Amino acid sequence: MSEVIEITVYRLDELSETARDRARAWYREGGFDDDWYDAVYEDFQRVAEILGLNLKTRTVRLMGGGTQQKPCIWFRGFWSQGDGACFDTFYAYRKGAPRRIREYAPQDSELHRIADALQAIQRRNFYQLRAEASHRGHYYHEYCMAISAERDSPSWQGMTADAEDTMIEALRDLARWLYRQLEREYDYLSSDDVVDETIIANCYTFTEAGQRFG
Template identity: 60%
Template sequence: GDGACFEGHYRYQPGASGNIRQHAPQDEELHRIADELQAIQQRNVWQLQADIQHQGRYYHEYSMHITVERDSPTGQQATDDADGVLSDALRDLARWLYQQLETQYDWLTSPEAVDEALLAGGYTFTETGLRFG
């Protein structure tokens, strides 16, 4: 596969980093992404928003068009690094999502998982591979 991408709207959510750590306490890469998002939001007074749209024929982290804006009631501009840091973190999230999908696929198609599913389903086969029983 090429990778993963997603579409949507991102904005700061208080407590997100802690909630992610509670949900996935061992996932250091996901923690790093959450921390990057929190840090860039803090530098922009929690006012950054992003619109994420798929662009093109392929599906990977660079097929996402990301528009970053600061929703400031006083018209304050985003920090110079806001667009790059936020976009990079969202692309890192797409890479992380794809890795999760690959890991799950590898497990589900492994001989161990197939054997487990066949046993759980009560399937039996003849020596020639035909289903029996």
């Protein structure tokens, strides 16, 4: 036999502080949009293009049955020692990269440093260096990128002794930079103020104890 049960539900700002913390925890655990990092990925793709990286892509199936090409970027975070970010890419010299990256991100000294390092090693090798990075293993951090470099010289001239190590470190530094951007975005989106705004905007309701109701 069915019965009607009445229950009082509350908006976030009507809850006690303890119940409000529980409501925030619910949102952080499952309320995040799957694409919360899209803006960071878009920014990284622009940075990569400026620096001379041609990110590899993979085919992703869409819910409607179609497919879409997505950049080969991966990350895991943000709580374990092995967390990080990595990407698959081809790299070649891009003229004016140090100037262009400063125009795009004038306050980001780390990107400036990476662009300068790539420019310097390219100059010592007559701008003929190329590199490829591919993900390997089951983790996602800068050391999960297998990186190789070569010199595309018409006279078969070899790379300078420091060329490969410099390029490997620059690409790994870029992966570290990407991870910091993702972590910063996640910290912002999961802050109390932003979580509160999102919960209120979506009109979520809760029990008196802070459990999600509707």
